Amino acid sequence: MIQMNGVSKVYSNGSVALSDINVQIDKGEFVFVVGPSGAGKSTFIKLVFREELPTQGELVVNGRNVGDLEPPEVPYLRRSLGIVFQDYRLLPNRTAYENVAFAMQVVESSHREIQKRVPHVLDLVGLRQKARHYPTQMSGGEQQRIAIARAIVNNPVIVIADEPTGNLDPETSWEIMKIFDRINQNGTTIVMATHDKTVVDGMRKRVIAIEKSRIVRDEAKGVYGYED
Numbered sequence: 001m002i003q004m005n006g007v008s009k010v011y012s013n014g015s016v017a018l019s020d021i022n023v024q025i026d027k028g029e030f031v032f033v034v035g036p037s038g039a040g041k042s043t044f045i046k047l048v049f050r051e052e053l054p055t056q057g058e059l060v061v062n063g064r065n066v067g068d069l070e071p072p073e074v075p076y077l078r079r080s081l082g083i084v085f086q087d088y089r090l091l092p093n094r095t096a097y098e099n100v101a102f103a104m105q106v107v108e109s110s111h112r113e114i115q116k117r118v119p120h121v122l123d124l125v126g127l128r129q130k131a132r133h134y135p136t137q138m139s140g141g142e143q144q145r146i147a148i149a150r151a152i153v154n155n156p157v158i159v160i161a162d163e164p165t166g167n168l169d170p171e172t173s174w175e176i177m178k179i180f181d182r183i184n185q186n187g188t189t190i191v192m193a194t195h196d197k198t199v200v201d202g203m204r205k206r207v208i209a210i211e212k213s214r215i216v217r218d219e220a221k222g223v224y225g226y227e228d
Ligand SMILES: Nc1ncnc2c1ncn2[C@@H]1O[C@H](COP(=O)(O)OP(=O)(O)OP(=O)(O)O)[C@@H](O)[C@H]1O
Pocket: 011, 012, 013, 015, 016, 017, 035, 036, 037, 038, 039, 040, 041, 042, 043, 044
């Protein structure tokens, strides 16, 4: 599903974000990426959806060598991914329903498919009753649930998330994690960078720890392992 062979990333200002990363993530896994601030977690996530390119090494995502993709092929890679950010990134002037539907319009789904699928994913995240609400009329947790609905509406094989609970209180974070867990149980691979110790320790999934640009720990049913 995701394979990194000797992957390094050095930004143009000389910052070394990742060094010689070798890792394989298989279909259906749930993986947390943890580590201190500045360790390289976000860069790891950004490489997977080709927001950034590796400066060295080979990265294969869903059977495609990311470094070799021509620009017109990038949207096809992204269609196989669902992406969730800390700050939700919903379109402010569209309702919850329209935000989710928009992701289907972009990939040219039919009106009929959209009408059938959007209520279904809103149900999955427990927010069908808020379909007509605008983002400003929803709590942070509700906005994140809509962002998750948008991420999964096109049936991605991998969902990647960068600090998805970073702006949420512990109880809401736990609700969000239950949704990710359900998505994972349906076979979707999940890769999540996080600082949320409670969530990681509560879930007991695979944990990859990055420190100073290198993988220092990779454990099945791991724990967060830091005090912050
Ligand atoms: N666009 C960029 N240009 C230059 N340097 C960058 C860029 N993005 C990240 N870096 C640097 O790369 C290193 C890794 O950053 P990254 O954002 O991946 O870390 P992180 O583990 O996600 O940190 P945090 O937990 O604080 O979000 C840091 O030294 C950072 O300053």
